[in-house]
Each structure stands twice: as structure tokens, then as C-alpha cells.
Amino acid sequence: MRTLIVGIDQSGRIIQHDRSSLEVLAPPGKFLLGAHLNDLVTAPKATGSPLTGLLAAARNGREATAVLAFRTRRDEPVDAVVSIQPMRGSGDSISALVIIRMPPPADEQFLDPAQMRHALLDDTFRQIGATLDLDQMARGLINIVVPHFCNSAGLLVLESMVAADEPPADREDGSQLLRRLAVASDDADPRIDAAFPIGEVLRYPPGTPYTEVMETGQPVRTNNDNDDALQIAEAWLRRPVTKLLAGTSMLLLPLNARDTLLGFIVCTRRAGLRPFDAYDTEIGMEFASRAAIYIDNARRYSRERATALTLQRSMLPTDLSAPCSVEVRHRYLPGSQLIEVGGDWYESITLPGARVALVVGDVAGHGVRAAVTMGRLRTAIQTLAMLELPPAESLQQLNELMQTLGEREPHFATCCYAVYDAVHGTCEVASAGHLPPLLVRPDGNSEFLDVSPAPPLGVGEGIIRSRTFEIEDGSLFVLYTDGLVESRDRDIDDGLKRLQATFGPGSAERPVEELCKAAVASAYADQQRDDIAVLFARLGRIDGSQLATWVLPGELTSAAEGRALVTEPLEKWGLTGIVPTTQQLVSELVTNAIRYTTGPITLRLVLERTLTCEIADNSPTAPRMRYAARDDEWGRGLQIVSQLSQRWGTRRTARGKVVWCEQQLPRGFAPALPPRA
Numbered sequence: 001m002r003t004l005i006v007g008i009d010q011s012g013r014i015i016q017h018d019r020s021s022l023e024v025l026a027p028p029g030k031f032l033l034g035a036h037l038n039d040l041v042t043a044p045k046a047t048g049s050p051l052t053g054l055l056a057a058a059r060n061g062r063e064a065t066a067v068l069a070f071r072t073r074r075d076e077p078v079d080a081v082v083s084i085q086p087m088r089g090s091g092d093s094i095s096a097l098v099i100i101r102m103p104p105p106a107d108e109q110f111l112d113p114a115q116m117r118h119a120l121l122d123d124t125f126r127q128i129g130a131t132l133d134l135d136q137m138a139r140g141l142i143n144i145v146v147p148h149f150c151n152s153a154g155l156l157v158l159e160s161m162v163a164a165d166e167p168p169a170d171r172e173d174g175s176q177l178l179r180r181l182a183v184a185s186d187d188a189d190p191r192i193d194a195a196f197p198i199g200e201v202l203r204y205p206p207g208t209p210y211t212e213v214m215e216t217g218q219p220v221r222t223n224n225d226n227d228d229a230l231q232i233a234e235a236w237l238r239r240p241v242t243k244l245l246a247g248t249s250m251l252l253l254p255l256n257a258r259d260t261l262l263g264f265i266v267c268t269r270r271a272g273l274r275p276f277d278a279y280d281t282e283i284g285m286e287f288a289s290r291a292a293i294y295i296d297n298a299r300r301y302s303r304e305r306a307t308a309l310t311l312q313r314s315m316l317p318t319d320l321s322a323p324c325s326v327e328v329r330h331r332y333l334p335g336s337q338l339i340e341v342g343g344d345w346y347e348s349i350t351l352p353g354a355r356v357a358l359v360v361g362d363v364a365g366h367g368v369r370a371a372v373t374m375g376r377l378r379t380a381i382q383t384l385a386m387l388e389l390p391p392a393e394s395l396q397q398l399n400e401l402m403q404t405l406g407e408r409e410p411h412f413a414t415c416c417y418a419v420y421d422a423v424h425g426t427c428e429v430a431s432a433g434h435l436p437p438l439l440v441r442p443d444g445n446s447e448f449l450d451v452s453p454a455p456p457l458g459v460g461e462g463i464i465r466s467r468t469f470e471i472e473d474g475s476l477f478v479l480y481t482d483g484l485v486e487s488r489d490r491d492i493d494d495g496l497k498r499l500q501a502t503f504g505p506g507s508a509e510r511p512v513e514e515l516c517k518a519a520v521a522s523a524y525a526d527q528q529r530d531d532i533a534v535l536f537a538r539l540g541r542i543d544g545s546q547l548a549t550w551v552l553p554g555e556l557t558s559a560a561e562g563r564a565l566v567t568e569p570l571e572k573w574g575l576t577g578i579v580p581t582t583q584q585l586v587s588e589l590v591t592n593a594i595r596y597t598t599g600p601i602t603l604r605l606v607l608e609r610t611l612t613c614e615i616a617d618n619s620p621t622a623p624r625m626r627y628a629a630r631d632d633e634w635g636r637g638l639q640i641v642s643q644l645s646q647r648w649g650t651r652r653t654a655r656g657k658v659v660w661c662e663q664q665l666p667r668g669f670a671p672a673l674p675p676r677a
Contacts, residue, residue, distance in 0.1 A: 002104045007094040012037045012055050015094060024102075026071040037098070042069045042077050050082075058086045058096040070102065078102050110149070110274050113283065119148035120287045132301040134162060138181035141265075141291050145184075149284065150251070150267035152185035154196055157255070157263035161299055175203045176214055178263060195240050205235035213252040213264045219281050219288075220252040247271030251281060253288035257296035265291070308368050311375075320348035322356045323422045323608055325540040329516045333483070333532040342531035343370030343413065344481045345378050349385045352649065352660045354422040354542050354608045357385045360479035360535050361415035362434070364456075373411050376401070377457075381417075388651035391417040391430035392466040395457070399432065402458030412458040416451075416479055423606065425473065425541045430466035432457050435485070435496075439469070440476035444505035448496065473540040474508045476515065483530030484520065512536050548605040554594050562586045562603050566613075573607055574670075578663060581644055582613065585661055588637040589615040592623055593659065610646065610662040618656040 004024060007016035013036050027035040041051050050066035057064035063085050069077040080102035087094050110116065131137055138155045145153045159177040180200045185192045204210035209232075213220045222228070229245035249269045255262040265288055269275060276284075320328045328348045343363025350356055359381055363370045380401055384394040395417055405411050414433040421427070429437060429449060433456030436448040454464040471477070478499075485495025502519050516536045548569040552558040563583040570579050586603065593601045597619035606612040625638040641648050645661035 002102055004100040004102070006032075006098045006100070008037065008058075008096055008098055010059060010095040021100075024072055026073045026075075040070055042071060054082065054084045054098075058084045061086050070100065074105060110269065110280075113279055116149055116280075117283050120144060120283060121290070132298045134295065134298045134302050135181055137294060137298050139184075141294075142182040142184045145265065145267060145287070147186040149280075149287075151187070151270045151273070152183075152189070152192055152268045154180055154183045154266050155263070156180045156266070157295065157299075158261075159201055161262055162302075175206060175211060177201060177203055178214075191240065191244060195238060195244055205232075208232050208235060209250060209252055210264075210266070213254050214261065217254050217256060217261050219254060219285055221250070221276050221281055223249050223275050249273070249275035251276040251284055253284045255288055255292035255295060257289075257292035260296070262292055262295055262299070264288075308371070311368060311371055317347060320346075321350040322348050322537070323350060323354045323542060325354070325422045325542045326356055326420065327512050327538040328356075328358075329512045329536045331516055331520050331532065331534045333520060342366045343374040344483065344531040344533035345374045346479070346533045346535040347378060347381055347385075348535065348537070349382065350609070351385065351388065351419065352612050352651075352662060353604075353614055353658070354546075354606050354612075356420050356422070356537075357381075357391075358418045358420065358477065358479060358535060358537055359415065360434070360481060360533055361413055362481040362483075362531070362533070363411065363413040366531065369409075373405065373413065376405065377413060377415070386649070388649060390466060390652075391419055391428050392464045395430050395432045395454070395464045399454075399457045399464070406458050410458075412456045414456045414481075418477070418479070420471065420477070420537070420539055422540065422542045423547065425471050425539075426468050427471050427477065427539070428466050428468045430454075430464055432464055433459070435480065435482060438476075438478040438480075438499065438503075439471070440478065440503040440507055441472055442474040442508040444503065444507055446500050446503050448500075471539050475539050476503065476507060476512070477537045477539055478519070479535040479537075480519075481531065481533045483532040484534055486530065512538050542606075542608065546607040550603045552590065552601050552603055554597065554599050554601060556591070556594060558594060558601065559587045559590045562590045565603070566605060569605055569607075575607075575611065575665070577666060578611070581663065582611070585613055585641055585644055585663070588641050589613065589659055589661065592637045593617045593619075596621065596623070597656070610664060612660055612662050614658050614660040616653065616656065616658045620652060620656055622650045622652075622657060623659060 002020065002024070004021040005018050006014050006021055009015050013034060014032055015034075017032050022032050025032060025040055028039050029035070037051060037055070050068055054064050054066055063083065065081065065083045067079055068082050069079050072078050080100050082101075083099045085097045085099070087096055131140070142153050142155050156178045159179045162179055178201070180196060180198055180202070183192060183196050183198055204214075209220045209222050224232070224245045224247065226242075226246045229242045229248075232245060233239050233241040245268070248271060251267045253265045253267065255264055265284075267276070267284065320330060322328045330346050330348075332344065332346070334342060343365060345361050347359040348356060349359075361374070361377060361381075363373045363377065377398060380398055381394070384397055389397065395415060398415065402411055402413060414435075416429065416431045416434040416437055418427055418429040418437065429451050431451045431453040433453050436451055436453075438446060439449055440446040449467070449469060451467055452465060454460075454462040480499070482492065485499055486492040487495070499519060503515070507515060516534065519534060519536075520532060548566070550562070550565050552561060563586055566582055566586055567579055570576065570582060575582075582605075590601065590603065593615045597617040599618050602614075602616040604614040604616070606614065623638060625642060638648070641661050644663075646664045648659070648661035650657055650659045
């Protein structure tokens with residue numbers, strides 16, 4: 001941008017000017033002194049013209065800016081940005097300074113090295129240093145190069161530097177895969193956008209300046225005649241590139257950061273302009289070396305952020321399972337936009353027999369370290385849930401795991417673990433240093449359940465106890481981490497009261513998703529909050545028609561009786577096709593129970609998302625599957641159960657144990673059940 005300065009009197013006549021003004025502006029006579037601004041501007045006398053407004057502002061002692069078209073010695077008017085600054089004076093002294101900024105003629109571009117250096121290196125990186133977005137930074141860098149250094153430019157980086165997947169293998173000819181992040185031209189030529197599309201992933205052909213700069217890591221300067229342009233276009237199989245490169249001067253600047261070649265910037269000047277020289281190369285390399293550091297920082301940040309988020313998302317559940325009578329929703333909010341990963345987690349795991357494990361936990365700290373510990377605990381929780389350990393015993397096992405991990409790296413976490421039984425309508429809850437769960441009854445009354453918390457996991461050896469609560473159908477069960485109710489400017493008691501106030505009369509009828517949003521709505525505005533994990537569950541018992549229970553004597557004839565009993569409910573449920581398989585499973589489980597226990601046994605069928613068959617007895621000894629030799633009479637029962645069922649297992653009870661197995665329901669099956677009241 002060329003800047004001209006003239007001084008005017010109160011009438012608008014020029015009484016001083018700089019040397020450049022006389023070279024550029026075209027006054028009516030030979031001399032610029034004494035000329036009026038009206039004589040220099042096209043169509044100046046129109047009523048309300050910008051020039052009239054500028055002069056009026058100067059007379060009133062105000063600064064003003066406008067765009068005017070000036071007559072120049074090139075016989076073509078040039079649009080310029082004009083600013084007027086009033087000055088104190090009287091008589092023939094200067095009344096105001098007029099500062100005129102206009103673009104230089106095309107054939108005078110890139111002639112002033114000091115101006116190019118200033119445009120590229122002074123105050124430039126302050127404008128883009130605040131962003132860490134790689135695409136946005138690339139656009140900002142190219143918009144600096146164009147138009148101050150060249151007419152068009154592109155920025156390309158190695159695909160392996162920005163791709164999330166494994167880096168592609170290099171070809172035998174040494175060519176590397178590149179991605180074009182930004183392109184710009186001073187005349188917005190659509191042919192350039194078409195020939196060099198942003199986002200394109202490509203390999204440049206061997207023997208071109210593009211591969212030379214990547215092979216050597218040094219700047220490449222070349223002047224392309226028609227033959228050179230045609231050679232590049234044909235090797236690249238892009239004939240339109242010939243016209244774009246013919247007669248141009250190209251300078252390719254490698255982007256080297258921390259001894260690593262990231263890519264390059266390709267700068268092009270049109271035919272007729274001063275070609276690139278050694279001094280241009282020096283200025284360009286200084287710009288490229290600084291730009292490479294910014295690009296590398298943005299690339300590292302993007303890679304680390306993507307890795308952390310992928311880690312976090314892979315460790316949090318993508319789908320929450322529960323019995324049909326239980327509706328579960330969740331929310332997870334990171335502590336801040338700068339630290340988007342943390343140690344809060346939630347879990348909802350369907351258990352056999354229409355039960356569900358509901359878990360929320362919080363690992364102390366933030367970032368990847370807390371997320372990794374959270375992933376270990378979540379994996380352990382899923383394993384313990386499949387083993388069907390009671391909540392208190394599960395937390396005890398987690399505590400031992402945290403203490404083992406703490407031997408190498410100190411960790412601690414809080415956790416609340418609940419198991420809801422949708423058959424009996426009971427919920428067993430245990431807590432290790434965690435905030436109490438909130439229970440909202442169907443009438444809107446709510447309370448924090450009195451669960452005596454043990455020390456946090458990994459801190460002490462305290463005994464973890466559980467309590468069992470009777471739950472009314474339609475009640476809301478809320479598990480949450482401390483980030484929901486505690487912040488730097490709010491006491492935790494106030495946060496608990498506010499959470500409780502979210503629910504009231506009519507909460508039972510409101511959608512769980514709506515309640516979930518309402519509970520965390522105020523947290524979005526808090527920029528200093530902790531991570532938040534919330535788990536909502538609307539609890540309800542399954543319909544009695546989905547159950548069938550019998551008490552059988554501890555006699556061998558009970559196996560045949562059990563086979564006969566299960567036929568009727570299966571036919572009523574519309575599961576006639578799996579009657580033979582179910583009878584075989586019942587026979588094996590009943591026989592196994594009678595052989596290893598005394599007293600009556602209980603047979604129960606539960607129709608849920610699967611068909612569960614349960615045998616309860618008074619023996620605490622869990623069965624285990626063993627290998628039976630060819631001539632053994634016993635030992636094949638559990639092998640048969642394992643083959644015929646989707647899965648099987650056992651859990652301890654206060655009076656003994658339950659052995660169960662699940663069968664997958666036929667595809668498209670809809671149980672023939674009466675509507676619930």
C-alpha cells in the first residue's frame with residue numbers, strides 16, 4: 001500500500017506535500033502546490049460528496065475517513081482511502097493533514113524490500129499467534145504472503161503430519177503425500193481455486209520444483225517459461241496449469257521446524273513483475289521459519305487434543321443398557337475447553353434377572369492421566385458387574401486395585417455403585433467417598449439417600465457397607481459427580497439444594513431427557529467448573545406377567561417337573577419355538593442343583609430383553625464347568641448349558657446362590673403381554 005501526505009489550508013488548497021505525491025497525483029497544472037483537492041478527485045462537486053464531508057469535518061476540528069477516486073499520472077483514476085486530521089493554525093498555515101493510501105501500480109509491486117519485510121515480519125505473527133487451529137492458521141499465513149510478497153500462494157504440509165491414521169508409506173521414487181491447507185490470489189482468479197483446490201491430498205510428480213524442495217529441504221527459485229510450465233503440467237496431468245504457470249516466477253519455501261520438514265509454501269509472481277531474487281529468498285525463508293514453528297505448535301496441539309478426546313470417548317460408554325422398565329439418560333461435561341478430558345465416568349450395565357448396575361465415579365485430577373485411571377476403573381467395574389458381586393464387595397475390589405496402582409503413581413477416586421432389581425423393586429447402594437444419590441419419588445418429594453460413605457478408593461482400608469432401599473415405581477434415581485453441585489463461588493450445600501430444587505411435583509411425568517438437561521443447565525455458564533458426569537434413571541418394576549416362579553422339592557423327579565412347568569408360560573409369551581431348548585436347560589440346571597445341595601430349589605423364568613432361567617438353592621458353593629472324559633457319567637451338564645444358552649453364570653445370595661442362563665429371543669419377537677396398568 002502506497003501512502004501520500006499533503007497539507008491543506010482551510011479552503012482545501014494544498015500548501016505542502018511529500019515527494020511521492022507529486023510523482024503520483026495529476027494536478028491540472030505542472031505544480032501540486034496551490035491546487036485544490038477538488039482538482040485531484042473525480043466528480044468532487046456533487047452534493048454530499050465524500051470530499052465535501054471530509055473538508056467540513058476538518059473545519060469543525062474532527063477527524064474523518066472516506067474512499068475517493070484520485071486522478072493519477074497514469075491517466076486512470078485510482079481508489080484510495082483518505083483520512084483527514086485537523087491541525088491548529090491560522091492564515092496560510094496548515095489547517096489539516098490529508099493522508100492518502102492507495103495500491104501501487106501492478107508494475108511497481110514487490111520493488112521495495114523494506115516494505116515487504118515490514119509486511120511479512122513486523123507485527124504479522126501477533127495477528128495469528130492466538131489461534132491453534134491448523135486450517136485457520138494456514139489461511140492467515142497465506143493471506144499475509146498475498147499480496148505483500150507475491151500474487152498467489154499455497155501452503156502444503158505432509159499428510160502424515162495432519163492425518164489421524166497411520167502415515168502413508170512413501171513411494172519408491174521418494175515422492176511424499178501432501179495436503180494443501182490454503183490457497184490465495186490477489187485477483188481471486190477462479191482458475192487457481194480450480195487447479196489447486198484446498199484440502200486436496202496429492203503427490204507431486206518427480207523432477208518438479210515441488211519434489212525438489214521436499215527432497216532437499218532448501219528453498220527453490222525458478223522462472224517458468226512456456227516449456228517449463230508445459231512440462232510441469234504434463235507430468236502432473238493437469239493441462240490448465242500451463243497457462244497459470246507460464247511466464248511466472250516461483251519461490252518454494254520449505255517449512256522446517258525442530259529439525260523436521262513439515263511441508264512448503266509456494267509463492268508465484270505473474271509475468272511482467274519483478275522475479276524473485278536472492279533477497280526475496282532471504283525474506284521468504286525468515287517468514288517460513290517463523291511460520292513453521294507456529295504450524296508445528298498448532299499441529300502438536302491438534303494431535304494431542306484429538307488423542308486425548310479419542311481416549312476419553314473410547315473410555316466412556318456409547319450405549320447405556322437397562323431393563324425395559326428402567327429408562328436411563330446421562331450427561332458428561334468437561335471442566336473447560338482447554339482441558340476436555342477428565343476422570344469422571346458413568347455406567348449402566350444390564351444384569352441377569354431384570355437387574356441393572358448404575359455407577360458414577362470421579363478420579364481426582366484432570367487430563368489424560370485421570371482419563372487413563374478412569375478407563376482402568378471402568379474396565380474393572382464391568383468385570384465385577386459380570387461376576388455379579390454385590391455393590392459393597394465390588395467397591396472393595398476397586399479399592400484394592402487403586403491401592404495397587406498407587407504404589408507406582410498415587411491415585412484416588414470416589415464412586416457410587418447401585419444395583420436395582422426390577423423384579424422386587426429394591427435398590428442396593430454402596431459408596432466410597434462419593435456424594436449421596438438423590439431419589440425423587442413419583443409425588444415430587446425427594447431426598448438424598450443415607451448411604452454411609454467409606455473413604456475414597458485408594459485412600460484407606462475402611463469397610464465399605466451397602467444399604468437396600470424400597471423404590472416406588474416411577475421414582476427418579478440420580479447419580480452425579482461433585483462438579484454438578486460444587487464450584488469456586490458456591491458452597492456444596494447450596495449446590496445440593498439447587499439440584500434438589502430442580503425436581504418437584506410433576507417431575508414423574510416429565511421426560512427424563514428434559515430433567516437431565518435442566519439439572520446441568522446452569523453449569524454451562526460456569527467456566528471454572530469441575531468435570532460433570534450425571535446419570536438419571538427412572539426406575540420401575542417389570543410386569544408380573546413377565547415372571548413365572550415355582551418351588552420344586554430337592555428330588556431327582558423335579559427335573560421332569562420343571563420341564564413340564566415351563567411349557568405353559570413360554571407358549572403364553574409366544575415363545576413356542578424355544579420350548580425344547582428351554583426344557584433342556586431347565587433339566588440340566590435343576591439336576592445340577594439337586595445333586596450338590598439339599599432342600600427345595602426355586603425355578604424362575606424372567607422375560608425381558610432376553611429369556612432368563614434361574615435356579616436358586618441354599619448352597620453357597622458356585623458350580624464350575626469341568627472337562628468330562630469319554631466314559632464319565634457326570635460333568636457334562638454345564639457344558640450343555642454353555643452351548644445352548646447365550647451366556648450363563650452364578651451369583652451369591654443371602655440364602656445360597658442363583659445359577660442362571662440367558663437365551664436370545666427370536667428376531668422381531670414382541671411378547672404377548674397384557675398392557676400395564
